[in-house]
Amino acid sequence: MIRITLPDGSVREVQEGTTILEVAEGLGPRLARSTACARFDGELRDVRERLAKDGALVLFTAGSPEALETLRHTATHVMAQAVKRLLPDAKLGIGPAIEDGFYYDFDLPRSLTEDDLAKISDEMKAIIATDLPITRREVSKKEARALLEKRGETYKLELVEDLEGDLVTLFEQGDFVDLCRGPHLRSTGGVKADAFKLLSVAGAYWRGDEKRPMLQRIYGTAFEKAKDLADRLWQLEEAAKRDHRKLGKDLDLFSIHEEGGAGLVCWHPKGARLRRTIEEFWYAEHDRAGYETVTTPHIGKADLWSISGHLGFYRENMYSPMDIDGVDYYIKPMNCPYQILIYKTRMHSYRELPIRMAELGTVYRYERSGVLHGLLRVRGFTIDDAHIICRADQIDGEIRRVYEFSMNMLSAFGFDTFDIYLATRPREGKAVGEPERWEQATAALRSALDARGLPYAVDEGGGAFYGPKIDIKVRDSLGRPWQCSTIQFDFNLPDRFDMTYIAEDGRQARPYMVHRALLGSLERFIGCLIETYGGAFPVWLAPVQAAVIPIADRHVAYAHDVAAKMKAAGIRAIVDETSERMNAKIRNAQLQKIPYMLVLGDREQEAGAASLRLRTEEDLGAKPIGEIIDLVRRTIDTKSLGLT
Numbered sequence: 158m159i160r161i162t163l164p165d166g167s168v169r170e171v172q173e174g175t176t177i178l179e180v181a182e183g184l185g186p187r188l189a190r191s192t193a194c195a196r197f198d199g200e201l202r203d204v205r206e207r208l209a210k211d212g213a214l215v216l217f218t219a220g221s222p223e224a225l226e227t228l229r230h231t232a233t234h235v236m237a238q239a240v241k242r243l244l245p246d247a248k249l250g251i252g253p254a255i256e257d258g259f260y261y262d263f264d265l266p267r268s269l270t271e272d273d274l275a276k277i278s279d280e281m282k283a284i285i286a287t288d289l290p291i292t293r294r295e296v297s298k299k300e301a302r303a304l305l306e307k308r309g310e311t312y313k314l315e316l317v318e319d320l321e322g323d324l325v326t327l328f329e330q331g332d333f334v335d336l337c338r339g340p341h342l343r344s345t346g347g348v349k350a351d352a353f354k355l356l357s358v359a360g361a362y363w364r365g366d367e368k369r370p371m372l373q374r375i376y377g378t379a380f381e382k383a384k385d386l387a388d389r390l391w392q393l394e395e396a397a398k399r400d401h402r403k404l405g406k407d408l409d410l411f412s413i414h415e416e417g418g419a420g421l422v423c424w425h426p427k428g429a430r431l432r433r434t435i436e437e438f439w440y441a442e443h444d445r446a447g448y449e450t451v452t453t454p455h456i457g458k459a460d461l462w463s464i465s466g467h468l469g470f471y472r473e474n475m476y477s478p479m480d481i482d483g484v485d486y487y488i489k490p491m492n493c494p495y496q497i498l499i500y501k502t503r504m505h506s507y508r509e510l511p512i513r514m515a516e517l518g519t520v521y522r523y524e525r526s527g528v529l530h531g532l533l534r535v536r537g538f539t540i541d542d543a544h545i546i547c548r549a550d551q552i553d554g555e556i557r558r559v560y561e562f563s564m565n566m567l568s569a570f571g572f573d574t575f576d577i578y579l580a581t582r583p584r585e586g587k588a589v590g591e592p593e594r595w596e597q598a599t600a601a602l603r604s605a606l607d608a609r610g611l612p613y614a615v616d617e618g619g620g621a622f623y624g625p626k627i628d629i630k631v632r633d634s635l636g637r638p639w640q641c642s643t644i645q646f647d648f649n650l651p652d653r654f655d656m657t658y659i660a661e662d663g664r665q666a667r668p669y670m671v672h673r674a675l676l677g678s679l680e681r682f683i684g685c686l687i688e689t690y691g692g693a694f695p696v697w698l699a700p701v702q703a704a705v706i707p708i709a710d711r712h713v714a715y716a717h718d719v720a721a722k723m724k725a726a727g728i729r730a731i732v733d734e735t736s737e738r739m740n741a742k743i744r745n746a747q748l749q750k751i752p753y754m755l756v757l758g759d760r761e762q763e764a765g766a767a768s769l770r771l772r773t774e775e776d777l778g779a780k781p782i783g784e785i786i787d788l789v790r791r792t793i794d795t796k797s798l799g800l801t
């Protein structure tokens with residue numbers, strides 16, 4: 158162990174060889190953020206100097222998220238230095254670490270090619286090999302301006318003006334200097350030559366503003382170990398293979414048309430079948446869980462959206478109004494107001510509550526065309542929406558039910574890893590509703606989460622202005638999170654719509670209202686399913702569950718016989734009557750990710766059997782048709798993820 162005496166006299170012990178990153182605190186927010194990090198080598202002099210005022214030391218150990226972020230941020234500087242060496246006219250934009258790696262934006266005299274990325278990468282390796290010290294310098298804005306002007310860094314000059322205070326920090330490594338708040342590793346050698354990779358180039362507007370120049374953004378990623386990089390690259394490759402837009406086309410599930418409009422999805426027969434299977438399951442589960450389903454209109458008068466507050470607070474997500482008999486109507490961005498109108502058509506007694514109203518409600522919201530992405534970001538989508546209207550004494554039980562319901566629903570689709578967040582009351586003045594209501598609602602959310610015993614993160618102050626909420630993300634087999642369920646209290650709409658019920662004492666009381674969606678939007682959920690399973694859906698969801706493959710024309714009649722028996726057993730079967738050879742038919746079925754293939758020849762026909770093959774390329778040999786039907790039925794009924 159190495160003993161470190163800190164400026165305040167306290168002593169910290171650190172394992173020898175530990176990479177630690179030091180950050181000073183207590184020097185005011187700007188200085189604290191700009192303090193350099195160092196790779197610990199027993200020398201703590203620099204840090205001591207910086208902490209001489211009244212600092213405290215925070216140690217990040219190797220492998221911590223902060224350490225990785227610092228490594229990646231340092232990699233962007235190494236990349237920028239390499240770019241400046243190869244293209245001296247390059248102007249620097251910004252270069253942060255991001256969740257999966259890092260990027261840097263450049264204004265360049267020409268477009269970058271794949272070849273350039275290789276050259277930049279090689280230059281980065283040279284910079285890493287020379288292990289240039291990265292030094293931090295605090296200078297006046299005036300000095301920074303002079304230096305950046307000399308270097309022609311017009312974008313950085315603009316950033317200087319936005320910084321508060323008179324001092325800014327520069328970081329230098331050899332011939333390279335950057336305006337940055339840090340922190341960075343102590344030297345360029347801290348970035349591992351075998352553990353970084355430049356991934357792609359994309360256009361990016363300066364400061365995200367479409368009216369400003371388009372810069373070139375180089376994306377890369379970096380890790381502490383080569384093995385971690387290899388894992389990540391495999392993951393990226395696998396994700397590309399599973400891209401739902403590509404599979405949506407290959408498997409003939411859906412399309413989005415230039416002529417129809419961006420972000421508007423057409424479901425093809427197979428995609429619609431998948432969607433209907435999900436909907437039927439959803440309806441059945443909601444019937445069992447005590448929900449009533451409703452259907453509401455797609456457009457509504459401006460008045461309705463004024464009362465609900467959408468025209469006040471949600472206007473930029475709504476489309477322009479249409480004129481109907483001189484009155485403005487809007488296409489609905491949410492389902493809540495109409496469900497509330499249904500509630501309000503008559504008086505409700507405390508005995509009737511809770512009322513659970515559910516709807517597969519299609520809504521339309523404006524998204525900028527640049528952010529639209531297949532099924533994941535669209536302009537029209539269907540929310541598996543429900544509103545629970547209940548009394549104060551019911552909220553605990555109701556929240557617990559919804560949370561359990563959500564977990565069971567998501568588990569049925571094969572998800573078993575969840576990221577759960579509890580978002581609480583925003584700070585004073587940013588929230589509607591009395592504090593006691595917030596406390597009660599938050600306690601109900603908390604107790605439901607605690608009862609299930611799964612870990613969750615608390616997002617302190619992260620609730621909507623109208624109430625606290627639980628968000629649930631599922632993780633797919635590549636470890637990617639997908640936002641699905643949300644359970645939100647609402648103290649706003651019950652007031653705005655003056656919702657009431659007759660309490661036990663005969664007086665009118667205000668009910669609690671909870672909005673919840675379990676799958677989120679069907680579009681995004683199906684996009685998530687496609688990518689999670691790479692199109693090889695669990696049998697119960699597969700649009701086609703079995704392909705019956707006659708070897709020759711003389712087996713076609715028997716094939717139809719077999720398919721009819723399967724259909725009668727509720728199995729989605731097709732007959733491949735094409736004139737292709739058997740092997741081609743099997744390959745086609747495999748490409749279509751059809752779980753079961755029943756191959757029929759003379760022998761099978763005589764025996765009333767079929768040769769059973771799986772999409773996993775396993776060959777189970779000849780089996781009686783009855784046995785095959787039982788097997789397929791069983792995997793459907795149990796929602797099994799396997800095939801046998």
Ligand SMILES: [Zn+2]
Pocket residue numbers: 230234328335337338339340341
């Ligand atoms: Zn930096």
Ligand SMILES: [Zn+2]
Pocket residue numbers: 491492493542544672673
């Ligand atoms: Zn709602």
